[in-house]
Amino acid sequence: MKAGPFEWPPGALALVAGLFGACVGSFLNVCIYRIPKDRSIVWPGSRCPACGGAIAWYDNIPIVSWLALRARCRTCGAPISPRYVLVESLVAILWAGLAWMHGWSPMFWLGAVAVAGLTLATFVDLDEMYIPDRVSLGGIVVGLVAAWLWPELHDADRRWVALARSALGAAVGAGTLWALACIGERIFGQEAMGMGDVKLMGAIGACFGWPAVLFTFLTSSLSGAVVGLSLVALRRRQLRSAIPFGPFLALGATLWLLGGRNWWDLYIGMLTRWRI
Ligand SMILES: [Zn+2]
Numbered sequence: 001m002k003a004g005p006f007e008w009p010p011g012a013l014a015l016v017a018g019l020f021g022a023c024v025g026s027f028l029n030v031c032i033y034r035i036p037k038d039r040s041i042v043w044p045g046s047r048c049p050a051c052g053g054a055i056a057w058y059d060n061i062p063i064v065s066w067l068a069l070r071a072r073c074r075t076c077g078a079p080i081s082p083r084y085v086l087v088e089s090l091v092a093i094l095w096a097g098l099a100w101m102h103g104w105s106p107m108f109w110l111g112a113v114a115v116a117g118l119t120l121a122t123f124v125d126l127d128e129m130y131i132p133d134r135v136s137l138g139g140i141v142v143g144l145v146a147a148w149l150w151p152e153l154h155d156a157d158r159r160w161v162a163l164a165r166s167a168l169g170a171a172v173g174a175g176t177l178w179a180l181a182c183i184g185e186r187i188f189g190q191e192a193m194g195m196g197d198v199k200l201m202g203a204i205g206a207c208f209g210w211p212a213v214l215f216t217f218l219t220s221s222l223s224g225a226v227v228g229l230s231l232v233a234l235r236r237r238q239l240r241s242a243i244p245f246g247p248f249l250a251l252g253a254t255l256w257l258l259g260g261r262n263w264w265d266l267y268i269g270m271l272t273r274w275r276i
Pocket of ligand 1: 048050074076077078
């Protein structure tokens with residue numbers, strides 16, 4: 001919770017992180033829209049998808065502008081999807097929560113990058129049914145580098161130990177889902193899980209270690225089953241039709257970052273106590 005000689009109150013920390021999160025969410029909206037189209041994410045500046053008009057900076061302030069413009073383009077009046085605000089608010093809230101829980105620590109920074117990547121993966125997967133490699137493979141690289149820079153992320157004193165734990169996490173993560181994908185294909189005779197999911201779980205393992213993989217696996221399968229079966233019950237989907245799994249992986253990993261790890265430690269603590 002310490003940043004040099006000055007100690008931030010958690011509320012102020014969360015507020016600052018939340019404001020930055022909203023801006024990052026705004027940038028992620030651009031990425032979600034442009035990456036599947038293979039267009040540059042830095043140039044040109046934001047444009048209205050309806051009329052192509054450039055959006056001025058004062059109409060591009062996260063959340064605020066959408067409300068001020070009453071969800072319409074200033075030039076052509078076309079409605080602006082509430083999803084833009086949803087993504088901005090989501091990242092803002094998650095970054096605020098991370099700052100509140102972890103302070104200005106390596107865990108905050110890695111968690112913040114992870115939340116941004118998982119949000120990107122979630123919405124691209126919902127739109128296009130795939131997860132960009134720069135999120136999944138990029139996440140594996142980020143996890144390995146972070147382990148080397150901050151061994152304490154993996155409860156290690158030495159860099160190579162942390163690096164080994166990060167690599168183990170990536171292998172367990174990708175391996176588990178890859179095995180599941182193979183079994184699924186045998187049983188159902190169709191692709192049950194994409195390679196994007198396999199690589200994304202590898203990234204989750206590289207960043208947060210194999211316990212996070214186990215936790216994410218359990219929470220994502222459970223939430224995925226509940227949502228999938230609900231859609232079938234509501235006759236919105238057929239039992240065999242595919243729903244993207246990326247959003248559930250993102251949900252599981254985010255829960256891990258915002259307290260899941262503590263529940264896990266509690267659970268392991270209980271198990272060891274019983275054994276004694
Ligand atoms: Zn317009």
